[in-house]
Amino acid sequence: MTATQTEPSTGIATHQVALSFEDGVTRFITVREDQTVADASYRQRINIPLDCRDGACGTCKALCESGEYDGGTYIEDALSEAEAAEGYALPCSMKPRSDLALQIATTSEVAKTGAASYTGTVVGLDRLSPTTVELAIDIPNRGELAFLPGQYVNIAVPGTEVTRSYSFANAPHEERLVFLVKLTPGGAMSTWLTERAAVGDEVTFTGPNGSFFLREARRPVLMLAGGTGLAPVLSMLRQLDVDGCDRGGRLVYGVSTDDDLVKLDEVEELVSRLPGFTWDHCVSDPASTAANKGYVMSLIGDEDLHDGDVAIYLCGPPPMVEAVRTHVAGAGIEPTGFYYEKFALAVPAAEASAPSAEASPASAEAS
Known part of the structure; x- marks a missing residue:
């Protein structure tokens, strides 16, 4: 905003x-x-x-x-x-x-409104790793698109009848729109990105959507990102940087394999500008060369939970989300804010159904 x-x-x-x-x-x-x-x-x-x-x-x-x-x-x-x-x-x-x-407390339909539609141009296709692509889009009416850091849009996959949901990786004030896409064999967006997409292509999307977004508060934050769930967290970090945040906090970023690790230098730079903020990452693959092998829960310390006076932001696949919820509850902590978003892997044969890991959000809740 x-x-x-x-x-x-x-x-x-x-x-x-x-x-x-x-x-x-x-x-x-x-x-x-x-x-x-x-x-x-x-x-x-x-x-x-x-x-x-x-x-x-x-x-x-x-x-x-x-x-x-x-x-x-x-x-x-x-x-x-x-x-x-x-x-x-x-x-x-x-x-x-x-x-x-x-x-x-109603739907947009009852309020006689709806998600706005935008048309933009692909200006960047960056293969960040064997499994992840960064998609950058410019729209001519950028000033009309407002969103909260953490929210997502539904992008129509060119040449198909399906849409995929992706969280903004850029901050609301930044002109260029950036999204992280996990490449899924047979996925509609993945196939377009790897076989047909080119700089200059036209893309349409609707949004913003989602209740997973950064809240204004003075309490510390604990951010947990799984895979391309890093995208909305990057947007939040960028906003905290712009706000001159000094509330402190921690980010833990976890992936399945070394190929899934992206944006480490960017995360390091952002966190270095946030007083009292720390971060770490881990890889669950036992064959990983990462210093931390395992899951994000292993990198959450009691000091990161602040006896409950903390806002937790969690974005990742459903098993990760449930494991973190169980871990926090097992520590006897009821955080002041717990905001999370799940995304699930799409099955190519059912591509017209729910959002996928090519994409981002499948659901978001707060407690």
Whole structure:
């Protein structure tokens, strides 16, 4: 999201508000500090469910996941004191004091909106390793695409009828869009990238999507990336760097084989600019030449969990996600924030079904 700006005609500060819907679609609106989120949303043709406009019914109740706001005036029946303390607010009453990220309790279809569509040009095809390709895309209307670090888009595979989901590896402020693709034999995207793709090709995608994104907070972070699950974590690290983050934290990056290791120098450079941040990587293949052989759990120390005062961001295949959840629970820790996203390997014969390891997200949850 962008920094606070001022509307030239009024001199009033404006903020970007991300509206994340239950079906994974995220839409961004611009809201003045003297406007309620609901009013701004309706002016921009996004219909947040309302039965009133003055904090009387609670129909529009939303969870604010990051940012600061004036909650406005409302009655206890619409929003209890306990709910407000948990971060819930009423868009019909709330006015932003910074950029916000809100969970809206309905689908984008009900709100009469949808994921935006973009068309871009391939400007980079970099074979990072035998198993991984970096795909770079430029779009002419880059200023219209806002996203939160960690989110993804659905890319239409040229020459096919299927789409694949990929997380941004670049930060929201960067012009070039970058994605990491795990090459899967027989996969639709993998086949295109290795056999037909060329710089200059046209690509279309929709988004942004996903509830796996970096939250604004002061607590330390623990980031765990498996394979190309490194992409959204890179986006988050870049954003922390831009924000001048000094909250500290740790990244653990794990892969299956040495061929899957990518971006080590880039990770090292990013982490070196974040005070109090450390990182390490591991490879599960016993034949690996890596210093750490095994799984990411072996590199999580008690000090990384901060007795629960930590936000955990986890992206990887389902077995990794479940193993980490079990490990943290076994340590008797209930983290303040636990955000994770799973991706699964696609079977070529069922390519039109769920997202794949060629891609990124299959699901995302928080606890």
